[in-house]
Amino acid sequence: MKLLILATLACIAAANVDVEIKSHWSGGFNGKFCIDIAKELHTWKAHVIFDKPVDSIEVWVAELSETLQDGKEFVFTNKAWNADEHVGDQLCIEFVGHTTGDINPTGSAFIEGMDSHGNTVTGATTPGATMPPDYTGTTNLNGSIPGTLKIYNDWGNRFEAEFSFPLTEDVEGWMVAITFDSPVVKMDMWNADKYSTSDGGRKWVVVSKPDREFFKAGDAAKMRFFANYGSGTGGKAPSAIGLFTNLGNDNRVVPSLPNHDCTKYNYDDILYKSILFYETQRSGKLPASNRIPWRGDSGLKDGSDAGIDLTGGWYDAGDHVKFGFPMAYSTAILAWSLLEFKDAYQKSGQLENMYDSIKWPLDYFLKAHTGKTELYVQVGDANTDHSYWGRPEDLPMARPSYKITASSPGTDVAGATSVAFIAGYYAFKEKDPAYAAKLLTHGKELYDFAMTHQGRYTDSVSAAAGYYKSTNMTDEMCWSSLWMYKVTNETKYLDEAEKWFQPEPAWGMSWDDVQAANQVLLYKFTKKDIYKQAVEGTFKYWMPGGTIKYTPKGLAWRLQWGSLRYASNMALVALMAAEEGLNAVEYRKWAMSQIHYALGDTGFSFLIGYGKNFPHSPHHRAASCPNPPAPCGPFIMSTKEPNVHTLYGALVGGPDSDGSYQDSRQNYINNEVATDYNAGFQAAVAGLKSLVIRKLHPEQTGGTTCSN
DSSP states (O other), X not given: OEEEEEEOSSEEOOOOEEOEEEEEETTEEEEEEEEEOOSOBSSOEEEEEESSOOSEEEESSEEEEEEXXXXXXXXXXXXXXXXXXXXXXXXXXXXXXXXXXOOOOOEEEEETTOOSSOEEOOOOOSTTOOOOOEEEEEEOOTXXXXXXXXXXXXXXXXXXXXXXXXXXSOEESEEEEEXXXXXXXXXXXXXXXXXXXXXXXXXXXXXXOTTOOEEOTTSEEEEEEEEEXXXXXXXXXXXXXXXXXXXXXXXXXXXXXXXXXOOSSOHHHHXXXXXXXXXXXXXXXXXXXXXXXXOOOBOTTTTGGGTSOOOOSBOOSSSOOEEHHHHHHHHHHHHHHHHHOHHHHHHTTOHHHHHXXXXXXXXHHHHHOOBTTEEEEEESOHHHHHTOOSOGGGOOSOOOEEXXXXXXXOHHHHHHHHHHHHHHHHHHTTTOHHHHHHHHHHHHHHHHHHHHSOOOHHHHOGGGTTTSOOSOSHHHHHHHHHXXXXXXXXXXXXXHHHXXXXXXXXXXXXXXXXXXXXXXXXXXXXXOHHHHHHHHHHHHHHSTTSSSEEOTTSOEEOOSTTHHHHHHHHHHHHHHHHHTTSSHHHHHHHHHHHHHIIIIITSOOOBTTSSSSOOSOOBOXXXXXXXXXXXXSHHHHTSOSOOSSOOTTOXXXXXXXXXXXXXXXXXXXXXXXXXXXXXXXXXXXXXXXXXXXXXXXXXXXXXXXXXO
């Protein structure tokens, strides 16, 4: 189970800590200790020292490796799944001690090789930047509840009994650790399944059945069972101790950054949390710096069907497919925002986190581009994947890999990935020139591939057609040519881009349609009046009084599926157009209105974890699942209970045209999240933050005064 531990921006010290004795009785006691982690650990030993001898100890989140000092000292070592502990974590271990008689020992604990001086936890290093609090996770059986055992029937070698555990919080998945005083050879339970047994049948760990996970605060969690016992008990049912753990409890709270800008909404905090959402979507081997405590390694065999390494990248949305087209689009948009509004990321303290954020998919694309005319564009079969409701760490199905080649082309996705590489080149060319050069090489090769071997990728990869079908490729041909012109300054690329110019008002902006962005870049690079007219025509179409419908409270509503995505993306384009001197005051004010709608102008924040009233049940498998080993499945998706984990920083799809919205896991149209939803939104927030820094924000130019 994962527990949030807040790291401060001071020194975090690890030292000998006291052992908390939670309860004691004749024959044993229940104890717990928590140690702050002050250095990076990849294996650990924890020592527990008591003032009185203890006969034996049982523990569930560690291995008992040694008993020393005649029972006064015990040494715990990590299990395989909790070997890695990071600075800022807290390691908590709960255990049961067995004694002769009723004693109440005192004790202390420490971790070998970790002194009490601690290490400094650093955040942003940019002068004048806000330094964000951070968080990481640690394994912990938090708040285990001792229960009472009542024996109803005893038939000499089999008995019927029930544990009862008083609850003070809602439960979505649970585990009970049972210690019998004599061996039990079999247990039959109506609401739990065996997870493990040890010590010759004296110790049992059971977990809730898939459809028996839920209890309400104030109730008693009851676990009725039948059990068989051996002949060595004198014909009497054994007594037992049970400890109940709520596996649906995620107490972490991501702290909000202070708002130093006197803006209505805290752009620093929004950027911070949006980047966290992208970390939640990571596939592959997670780094030691992982800040999402309930996420682990996943998809480690991706690409194995093709004999290559396709680990990494982002899961697309609330599922676990890696779709290359929207991933490339999202990466390019985020990198573009870093180029144009780098001051926003610097001043908010998120610059390094932003570099890490976009490098994750860029590294994946480097693996996926396996030849000059070969690009893997999808991992996972969406039909199979969407029938699975569970954790990405537990994916049970085969995950096929799909590619485009010279004979099965995909101009659109190759062009989009080319732009991601080139934008990434600009982002990293000063920070890591060698890495940037590699990105540029791949970007140019993919551009040549896209333009030489033309065709829509969903005509080549039918597995993507039902989910991210490409409707056109000329916008990507223009988009990628514009970025090639930017990076080479060769007019042949600008000529190519102009050939694919679309002058009519842009329908919208999304992974499949970058016409609006193309219009702005064409004007930026040429200053031709025809492109200015195109941009202005698009926003006449989009702004109040134009063709686009508006919700009662002011959202430009393009389409039911992901309505906030389209409004946020067009807000970004408006901000980019304003940077080129096009109707700057009007466009910036309109862009702000669309982003502020998402953040709470209606009284509801559509950004999870931001504000006081936000979604709690987005359509997202991983966030909905209880902590392992509790099962997850379709029964979780269909319940009305909120998600176990708060999906901080994710933008949900958004309202219907009448402004209505239903926060339901089953509502994937309005309540799913996706990497492309957040991309334009985050980029636009960075643009608004940049305006604040430059004192050009509508709230500043409109005479708003600071009330903080």
